[in-house]
Amino acid sequence: MATEVSSSHHSSTPAWSSQLHTNLSGTAIPTLRGDRKPMASTSTSAAASRSSAPPPRVAFLGPLGTYSHQATTDFFGECDLVPQPRIADVFTAVSAGETSFGVVPIENSSFGAVVETMDQLRATELSVRGMTALRIGHALLASKTADKGKAKRVYSHEQGIGQCRGYLAERHPDVAIVPVNSTAQAAREAADDLEGLAICSLKCAEVYDLAVVDTDIQDAGASNTTRFIMPPAASTSAAQPPGFRTSRPRRSAAAVATRANLLLANSVPPPPHLGTPTGKGKGKGKARARESYDDQSYDDEDYAPRAGQVQRRGRAAAGRPDGRKKRAREEGNEGGTDGGEGVEAGRKRARKGDGPAAGEARAQEDDDEADEAAMDAALERMDAKRARKKARKDEKRAEQLAQARAREALEDEEAAASQSPLSLSVPLASRARARAATKRVQFAGVAASAGSDSEAGGEWDERALDGAADEGGFAQLGLDDLDLDFDLADPMLIPSAERRRGKRFWRALEHGVYCSALHDVAQGETHLGRALVQWDGLRRVRETEERDEKARVDAARGDEEHGAAPKSSKTARQRLTGMRSHDPRRSVLPMHMGLAEDDADAESTRLRRKFDDEGHELLPLPTSLALARMARWPQHPSSLPDARLSSPLSLEDALLASYERAQRATQGGPSLPEPPTSSARSAYADDGPLASLDDGSLPSSDLGDDAPPQHDPLSDVPDPLEWSSAPPQLAALPSLLSSLLVRLTDCVPKAPLPATDLRSAWARAEEMARDDRRRGLDRDEPKVGWEEVVAVARTGGVKASIVDTLEAQLVALFGPSSRPPVVLPPEGNPAILRLKTRKPTLVRTKPKKRSAVHALKRASASASRRGASAEGARTRERGSTVDEEEEEEEERESGTD
Numbered sequence: 001m002a003t004e005v006s007s008s009h010h011s012s013t014p015a016w017s018s019q020l021h022t023n024l025s026g027t028a029i030p031t032l033r034g035d036r037k038p039m040a041s042t043s044t045s046a047a048a049s050r051s052s053a054p055p056p057r058v059a060f061l062g063p064l065g066t067y068s069h070q071a072t073t074d075f076f077g078e079c080d081l082v083p084q085p086r087i088a089d090v091f092t093a094v095s096a097g098e099t100s101f102g103v104v105p106i107e108n109s110s111f112g113a114v115v116e117t118m119d120q121l122r123a124t125e126l127s128v129r130g131m132t133a134l135r136i137g138h139a140l141l142a143s144k145t146a147d148k149g150k151a152k153r154v155y156s157h158e159q160g161i162g163q164c165r166g167y168l169a170e171r172h173p174d175v176a177i178v179p180v181n182s183t184a185q186a187a188r189e190a191a192d193d194l195e196g197l198a199i200c201s202l203k204c205a206e207v208y209d210l211a212v213v214d215t216d217i218q219d220a221g222a223s224n225t226t227r228f229i230m231p232p233a234a235s236t237s238a239a240q241p242p243g244f245r246t247s248r249p250r251r252s253a254a255a256v257a258t259r260a261n262l263l264l265a266n267s268v269p270p271p272p273h274l275g276t277p278t279g280k281g282k283g284k285g286k287a288r289a290r291e292s293y294d295d296q297s298y299d300d301e302d303y304a305p306r307a308g309q310v311q312r313r314g315r316a317a318a319g320r321p322d323g324r325k326k327r328a329r330e331e332g333n334e335g336g337t338d339g340g341e342g343v344e345a346g347r348k349r350a351r352k353g354d355g356p357a358a359g360e361a362r363a364q365e366d367d368d369e370a371d372e373a374a375m376d377a378a379l380e381r382m383d384a385k386r387a388r389k390k391a392r393k394d395e396k397r398a399e400q401l402a403q404a405r406a407r408e409a410l411e412d413e414e415a416a417a418s419q420s421p422l423s424l425s426v427p428l429a430s431r432a433r434a435r436a437a438t439k440r441v442q443f444a445g446v447a448a449s450a451g452s453d454s455e456a457g458g459e460w461d462e463r464a465l466d467g468a469a470d471e472g473g474f475a476q477l478g479l480d481d482l483d484l485d486f487d488l489a490d491p492m493l494i495p496s497a498e499r500r501r502g503k504r505f506w507r508a509l510e511h512g513v514y515c516s517a518l519h520d521v522a523q524g525e526t527h528l529g530r531a532l533v534q535w536d537g538l539r540r541v542r543e544t545e546e547r548d549e550k551a552r553v554d555a556a557r558g559d560e561e562h563g564a565a566p567k568s569s570k571t572a573r574q575r576l577t578g579m580r581s582h583d584p585r586r587s588v589l590p591m592h593m594g595l596a597e598d599d600a601d602a603e604s605t606r607l608r609r610k611f612d613d614e615g616h617e618l619l620p621l622p623t624s625l626a627l628a629r630m631a632r633w634p635q636h637p638s639s640l641p642d643a644r645l646s647s648p649l650s651l652e653d654a655l656l657a658s659y660e661r662a663q664r665a666t667q668g669g670p671s672l673p674e675p676p677t678s679s680a681r682s683a684y685a686d687d688g689p690l691a692s693l694d695d696g697s698l699p700s701s702d703l704g705d706d707a708p709p710q711h712d713p714l715s716d717v718p719d720p721l722e723w724s725s726a727p728p729q730l731a732a733l734p735s736l737l738s739s740l741l742v743r744l745t746d747c748v749p750k751a752p753l754p755a756t757d758l759r760s761a762w763a764r765a766e767e768m769a770r771d772d773r774r775r776g777l778d779r780d781e782p783k784v785g786w787e788e789v790v791a792v793a794r795t796g797g798v799k800a801s802i803v804d805t806l807e808a809q810l811v812a813l814f815g816p817s818s819r820p821p822v823v824l825p826p827e828g829n830p831a832i833l834r835l836k837t838r839k840p841t842l843v844r845t846k847p848k849k850r851s852a853v854h855a856l857k858r859a860s861a862s863a864s865r866r867g868a869s870a871e872g873a874r875t876r877e878r879g880s881t882v883d884e885e886e887e888e889e890e891e892r893e894s895g896t897d
């Protein structure tokens with residue numbers, strides 16, 4: 001059955017793993033060759049460790065040959081495949097508990113969201129527990145007996161059609177488009193329609209015996225990528241895709257228990273057998289997944305996959321030796337008894353006697369037999385005893401192993417929890433920080449626990465936190481128990497009861513989503529644009545709610561003052577805000593997304609008019625509709641090759657991009673200082689800061705001819721100091737710093753940040769490093785990381801307590817610093833920067849003039865403190881005293897301001 005299909009397009013190894021970096025010039029579909037290995041020989045250690053659990057039953061959008069099928073085997077490897085005719089049926093199968101998981105497509109890099117999936121995520125209670133992405137290469141297939149020039153119809157899934165619309169318009173402008181439930185369904189239709197074509201995977205040519213008309217017909221070329229999600233059944237013993245680590249259940253509840261929370265689900269590490277950029281067993285897992293897909297039998301059209309059966313047989317056989325052992329043990333025991341009887345009978349017979357000689361001989365014989373039997377029996381007994389002893393030992397060992405595993409699992413959970421974006425581990429180097437953490441906890445209204453280094457956990461109370469601070473411990477802050485029952489990916493759909501939870505709730509949520517977004521971006525697990533838009537959307541909902549609430553309160557107050565009968569809050573609110581009841585699905589305007597310039601503006605204006613005309617409320621939120629629209633814009637980040645947005649990007653870059661976009665997108669929001677480099681560019685444009693990172697220092701993106709032209713965005717920045725070795729991101733740090741301050745400390749600068757000349761600071765740091773080296777001192781090369789952001793903030797004169805908060809947040813996001821901080825020399829004349837807590841209306845005022853001498857004194861105190869902090873914990877304690885004193889001093893100062 002493994003016939004080779006038209007092979008001209010299969011130039012090299014197939015690229016269809018979730019790691020998107022192979023053979024981008026080919027299609028995502030593997031060739032079918034006759035040299036496939038049997039699945040049994042491909043088992044990985046990950047699989048072996050799971051072998052005791054039955055493979056999960058996984059529903060997916062079928063029939064066999066769909067991309068969802070491919071994603072399923074890619075993701076799960078070993079599983080029982082349960083194809084479903086429609087996406088909705090996948091959700092039904094999972095909801096009904098018929099399968100443990102489902103696999104459905106959720107978005108494509110060029111054509112955007114898969115609407116049916118979005119709808120199902122809203123309509124059901126299912127969450128999302130995993131994600132994988134596939135390069136999609138579409139083929140155009142037709143019946144082998146069809147006259148190719150006479151095609152009148154083209155069948156495909158809406159996504160397939162959308163992804164090839166340019167091609168269709170150009171090459172087959174006259175064919176009618178017939179959407180069907182899936183691409184493999186399209187192949188089936190084409191098989192029965194001599195005037196029909198199908199857009200589907202090349203695999204379908206073999207599965208449905210079709211002719212290949214064309215390959216790689218998708219408009220987006222090699223970068224065409226679709227993400228698939230894995231909703232798990234609500235009550236399944238296989239609550240996780242195999243290989244998933246469970247994070248601490250309570251602590252990460254918010255991350256896993258919310259409905260359809262794509263962003264947070266994204267942060268769940270993928271199964272180790274598939275591998276992440278840092279994961280283990282990557283290659284093996286992928287090879288295995290490929291083979292398992294290749295190994296499916298396609299002659300059976302009634303969706304009966306062979307893979308599962310093969311695996312089940314394999315397991316039954318593997319169980320046999322154990323059974324034999326058990327029987328052998330039992331037989332051994334029985335044999336022992338028999339042997340005993342034989343000896344006794346022989347003796348009896350010997351005692352009776354049959355004549356002297358014969359009797360003697362028989363007795364001798366009997367004795368021999370009896371001895372032998374006795375010996376056998378003894379041996380059997382010894383064996384049995386040994387077996388019992390071994391069983392006991394095995395049992396004990398198993399118990400120890402189970403304990404060790406439990407310990408390991410706990411450690412893993414703790415590690416996962418501490419990495420979880422919703423559970424931040426904040427080092428408590430000082431009481432001031434402990435207090436800040438306390439505030440944060442109370443502010444967020446979430447559970448927290450504190451302990452010394454080794455034992456994070458236990459009931460939290462203020463004293464415990466203080467105690468932990470004394471011991472230099474950590475506070476675990478988590479967003480658990482938030483009991484979220486709505487879709488974070490679609491804040492528009494948050495029910496009003498949830499919306500009324502108030503400011504603290506919103507802030508906590510926003511913070512969680514934001515941290516989660518950054519975390520995911522840092523891990524290269526989500527697209528920056530998607531994550532930030534989501535976070536931004538949430539922030540905006542919160543702001544709207546706050547405005548709303550204020551209006552309601554004011555209205556009620558006004559009514560009372562005027563002696564009017566109190567109106568219902570709804571009326572007051574409507575009167576004040578001019579809001580009308582609305583259908584959230586129809587009243588979405590993607591106006592704030594600001595990712596694309598002209599297109600976005602034109603689209604926004606058009607939609608704004610349309611919605612206005614129809615009398616809808618305009619809320620600029622990223623619902624799936626908006627995201628889908630956005631995804632179709634040329635500059636949507638997900639249309640960029642993944643290599644640009646994956647791990648080599650630092651969070652600083654991510655934040656810089658978010659900063660730049662926020663600058664353009666936020667109208668009437670907090671006014672941020674202009675970054676020194678041109679901010680007019682889209683962060684994602686070819687010459688934007690993100691593009692610049694693909695500067696050859698990154699791993700090859702294999703983009704070949706499709707690679708966008710390289711461009712150094714800093715090449716147009718004047719470079720008076722001619723600094724050579726400083727990293728290019730350095731120029732962005734001042735704006736990054738502003739952005740970080742605003743985003744992470746929830747403070748808004750009252751004045752532009754000091755124009756820290758990082759280039760000269762850097763040049764001086766380099767000079768110092770050179771001096772040290774000349775003097776034989778071992779000094780690290782200066783590097784740019786968050787540590788330097790903090791150093792700049794300190795030397796730039798930002799209020800110490802704010803820098804502390806910033807640092808705590810950065811540590812929480814990036815983990816503790818792995819190197820001593822670069823002590824940047826203090827600026828010549830730093831202005832003390834005042835920041836105020838963000839208020840709904842933000843006004844930029846002039847900086848307060850301060851004594852330059854005082855400023856200089858403070859800046860050098862900060863710098864020397866930073867230097868001291870590198871010396872270790874003992875000195876850190878000393879530093880914290882300074883912190884505290886300084887904070888108190890600052891508090892006194894602000895009191896007199």
Ligand SMILES: O=C(O)C(=O)Cc1ccccc1
Nearest residue numbers: 066067068157159160182183
């Ligand atoms: O129909 C399929 O094969 C699917 O899995 C949905 C789909 C369609 C087109 C591109 C990616 C996924």
